[in-house]
Amino acid sequence: MSERTGTVRRLLRHPLGLVSAVVLAAIVLAVLLAPVLSPQDPNASSLRDAFGGPSAGHPLGFDSAGRDILTRLLYGGRNTLGGAVIALAVALLLGVPSGLLAGYYGGWFDSAANWVVNLVMALPAMVVLLASRAILGSTVWVLMVVLGFLVAPAFFRLVRGIVASVRNELYVDAAKVSGLRDPRIVARHVLLVVRAPIIIQVALVSGIAIGLQAGLEFLGVGSGDTPTWGAMLNEAFKNIQRAPSLMLWPGLALGLTSGALVLLAAALRDALEDRGTAPAGRRSRRRARTAAPAAPAAPAAPAAPRSADAGTPRTGTPRSADGTSPEAGERAELLSVRDLAVSYVLPGGGTREVVHGVDLDVRAGEIVGLVGESGSGKTQTAFSILGILPEGGRVCRGSVTVGGEEIVGMPERRHRALRGDVVAYVPQEPMSNLDPAFTVGSQLVEPMRHKLRISRAEAVRRALDLLDQVEIADPRRVFGSYPHEISGGMAQRVLIAGAMSCDPRLLVADEPTTALDVVVQAEVLGLLRRLQKERGLGVLLVTHNLGVVADLCDRVAVMREGRIVETGTAEQVLHAPRHPYTQKLLGAVLDGVPARGPWQPSNAEVV
Structure with a gap:
């Protein structure tokens, strides 16, 4: 209907x-x-x-x-x-x-x-x-x-x-x-x-x-x-x-x-x-009548097992067609950020610089983690790359090239053409990034029809296939559901499917597992890892979670107060950090701390 x-x-x-x-x-x-x-x-x-x-x-x-x-x-x-x-x-x-x-x-x-x-x-x-x-x-x-x-x-x-x-x-x-x-x-x-x-x-x-x-x-x-x-x-x-x-x-x-x-x-x-409030029995009967039997999905490739030690970095690298590992310099550079500075106009006049001289690179087939505490400037850097800085913000200095094209000063119309099929975005807070007024399926179909110039029927077929690829058990049900009818973990998978829908080369993932519990978090990380390997994506992963960095990233850039203070491979940064701030971040991780014993009432609490 x-x-x-x-x-x-x-x-x-x-x-x-x-x-x-x-x-x-x-x-x-x-x-x-x-x-x-x-x-x-x-x-x-x-x-x-x-x-x-x-x-x-x-x-x-x-x-x-x-x-x-x-x-x-x-x-x-x-x-x-x-x-x-x-x-x-x-x-x-x-x-x-x-x-x-x-x-x-x-x-x-x-x-x-x-x-x-x-x-x-x-x-x-x-x-x-x-x-x-x-x-x-x-x-x-x-x-x-x-x-x-x-x-x-x-x-x-x-x-x-x-x-x-x-x-x-x-x-x-x-x-x-x-x-x-x-x-x-x-x-x-x-x-x-x-x-x-x-x-x-x-x-x-x-x-x-x-x-x-x-x-x-x-x-x-x-x-x-x-x-x-x-x-x-x-x-x-x-x-x-x-x-x-x-x-x-x-x-x-x-x-x-x-x-x-x-x-x-x-x-x-x-x-x-008043949408999406039909009784559950009526909705299920309606879907049963309208949904054609789905073909059995091919078994998904198993996600790489997470190391028992959250601090152990992922050391595997993408391989070329002949099975050899290309050197980093031989990989196509998807993102290059040089001397990036971001400033905001203050209400009383003047400006305030919040990102200062950031240098960053992401090459094809690698995952780069951008790490730092809240307020360090990670998200502002990511928004600068995507061209979606909030009102009052602007890139006041530096260069950002995406897929070989300079985007600083680029007209919005041209920048918009890069989004979706060159660079895509997986945001945090999945439920807030889905419009509650539309079904999940319509929010997947619309960008594909616009960017890929395909028919609605083809876009629906691709959307159902994407939902299956991101390991959603019942793609047709989710396709016809409104955001409030699915879980947070499922909504995050939908956003990943949307990001992959136009076959981008670079993926910017901003805290993609922050709002999820640890079980769903592990599943989503495994999904990102599998999609990155299968498609040869370059990924910029914005996070404050060092466990996520250790599990996924090839290289790491540590950010503090709007500046990159340390860069290196995941193994070097996590096992032999040079900067005091990185050492402080690692020191805040509770790995190795003994578990708390059973609670015992104090004498004052005993009646």
Whole structure:
């Protein structure tokens, strides 16, 4: 069942949503079919029928001018609802795109847009509309365009605020690293977050537009003889003592329309946000019906056994086709960092350098560990390589080449082309790097379709194969699951599968096992090791865990306070460290410490 079909079904199961949808649909169809339902002219009058009651062909009777009330109600609905649609369209076209741009990119556009929005919101709407009538004329459509301009700031502020809080989410960074362009990220990940608030705002603004238009017409600020619900209220109010029932029909139409809009918007919001909550039995039956029997997976290559001593480095090196081990200098250099410096703009002005003169290399077929305590600059270095430094950060000095291309100063469009198929990223915190609004499968398929230009069917096949390669027991179930339906270890495997999906040559893994327990951690490390050997990847492993370094890495670079203080092979750094900081790190490892004995209560605790 597609997401759209599921949303419709959830909406139809919502009592208020169903009733409000039926009411609103009936009103809209009635006003659209006005020439069919009541073919006479809404302005045709017969004074002898003034204030006449219901009769054949005139079920609602006549108004004070002898005009058919039903006809004017239907044609008036066309004008009233049409005006609201115009105001809403103008507000959406002005407010939503500008809010998306301001919230996502910030900068000068954000400042200028906020200044304009504050200016518009300071204007009294009713005064502006009355002035517009005097200047532009009394046509309802023109006044609704002005009203749309006046209410656009409400959409701008709503969208901008939500987007500004979402743009730094880890799953947005993950989408950037996968190589997706900004418009696709905004449309797929960011706009999805704001759609529910936009739906509610649409209902509120539509109600305001209908009510304000009716109020203007009620006050006589309208288009003369053009039938509208507000004009009917105005005419009924003038004759309220003689025929108070004339107030009923336009008032009822206004109330039902506004109420149905709000209730339908709330129900639609609930239907869109309520995903992945079907009962487990129903989900399993649905998957059993739709999933084709999977072919038996080939047995995975066994992961290299972890040394009993966590401090023993992995000494095996990749071999060439003839079985010989190439020298390090003969391997293709995938990453070269020279004199890298990263700085951030401070809130009060000035800058602060957080990474200072880093030199680093990663060659094809080797794993290089970047080690240091929290705050040492490891992740900032990795983000510089990937081109995803947080807002305010920039590479202020140095050179970074990836796959032989200099990326410092490279246009974002060209840098984006390198992500995914040249350099890929495995982040920490797996659950935060998967968008909760999409299934696992859709998050694997989308980057492949964009980067590899393949069909959806081929992308699905590759995604299922990748899930099998990362040792997920039931790829089809995980493919159709939302992130909250899988475990943290499984989510990390999904991220590794996503990183491998476009066959990159360089992999940047930032603390890939931090959020996992020791059993799952060992499985993920074994998986990384196997994939690196099978594909000949170069891997930059960012970690603070020396056990992980000993288990995986060929070479190690130790980082402290934004500087590389020691580099060397894993065996040399871990067994014969030269720098005092490296010695301190190794001294903090608890290997060799005797186990604590059983707990014994002290004398003070014995009663």
